[in-house]
Amino acid sequence: MSVSDLVRPNVRELKPFPRELPDLPGEEIKKRLGLTHVDKLSFNENLNGPSPLAVEAMQKAAQEVHLYPSSYGDALCRALAEFYGVETGNLLLSNGADEMIYLAAQTFAGPGDAVVFSTPSFGAYAVAARLLGADPLPVPLTGYAVDLTAMLARAQDPGVGLIFICNPNNPTGTMVAPEDIRDFMQNVPSNIVVMVDEAYMEYTRDPAGLSAVSLINRFPNLGVIRTFSKIYGLAGARVGYLVAGREITQMMHRVRLPFNVNGIAQAGALAALRDRGHVERVRQLNDGQRRYLESAFERLGLKYVPSCTNFILVDTGRDSRTVFAELAQRGVIVRPGFQFGLDTFLRVSIGTEEANRRFIVSLQEILFSE
Incomplete structure (x- = not known):
């Protein structure tokens, strides 16, 4: 053997x-x-x-590398809550957006379940589903864009418990409008969790107006994944976060490892967020x-x-x-x-x-x- x-x-x-x-x-x-x-x-x-202020903050934080960081990233979560106009309980930090995708799968998918996502799209969705023993259900793009109508039809399959929507979509760079996300959420079964991956949203013409974050209080089964790896230039620091209803964040905290975002990364992300x-x-x-x-x-x-x-x-x-x-x-x-x-x-x-x-x-x- x-x-x-x-x-x-x-x-x-x-x-x-x-x-x-x-x-x-x-x-x-x-x-x-x-x-x-x-x-x-x-x-x-x-x-x-990255912002020079972020680099400076990380250099300063390195002086305390012998200490454990805040496990919940309290200072960064407070700043993010103020930025988005939500409560700190609506936020969850992760070691990059990749870890958040895996945390979502760990929380809401398993053997006998199914996970829906577009193809081609970010490859981590399929990997996370397979890792948890769930069935990946890819839905082809239409005209290089996410086809929410086709995804909604796929969501009717038995066992579907989790949907990932990459918006803007990687690798095509296209996006669906926030009103289309809203209509999708109104029609998707309430027993399915929907994660909208907005890693590239800050590059759009109106990051706040085009985001699904404004919908989280209306739909308790919706979460929005963001990252500091892209426009903030902190890909090497590995800081992602989720904006979602408290029920989602509380459940995902149960599978999150403690101290999953190191103190140097937290300091850099906080400074980067403030340098608009x-x-x-x-x-x-x-x-x-x-x-x-x-x-x-x-x-x-x-x-x-x-x-x-x-x-x-x-x-x-x-x-x-x-x-x-x-x-x-x-x-x-x-x-x-x-x-x-x-x-x-x-x-x-x-x-x-x-x-x-x-x-x-x-x-x-x-x-x-x-």
Whole structure:
């Protein structure tokens, strides 16, 4: 008998986090490719960086790294409650949005249950379902957008207890309107918990007005997942949070590990939240560079999916594996679309002006130079 024979069957079916080029840190990519510089545009990171105030706060907090942090993240939760106009009991912190997805699955899904989500979308939803022994029920996008009508129909299947809606959707960058989320919640069975993943919402034109947070008091089975990894530039700190009704947060606290968000990360997130000027500057920079990429794609005659986020899905008309490999040799790392079932597409993160220009120059050389 081997150790694998002792592992739960649903765990044996899972795959570890990949170690392919798009998933590696920049320094490791440079070593693998023998390059001195790479533009890593595969992880949807904020390449403009975090608020200097957040960096300063984390450096200060590092002086107390010998002490346990607040297990509930009280100071950060108070600030988030004030920011959203909710109570602290409506908030739950996590080690990035990924952990929140797993906490939701641990709380509301298990063997014999089913979890509904869109495809292609963020891969953690399917993994979390399988880890808990639940059946993943993917619903195809329509026109590169989340199809709430189809998801509602799927929600009628027996055993469905949890739904994830990625809004804006990753990898397509499209979003559904808040009134559509409201109508969905009015029609979805009340015994199903709905988690709206708004990791990229801060990049939209109206983050407050387009968010589902305003609906949590009306629908006790609704939760909204947010993160400090994207526009706040704290991907390495790992801070996510949930805004939901008290019943949801209280139940999820039961499966959350104590001290799941370290003190340095909490301090950085608190300072980042307060620096609204930095957030707005990043949003404006991203908007400008998104327009640059869209114009470049149009000039090159390439179709793309209009995005409201910090990434764009573009159709190169060629096998994404080949285009990805040739870009990588030029030091540009993107996300090949075959990973999403979109064989001729690339998902490119919106980087700095210099990184975006290098990407466009390289892409043009690959696609149009004979």
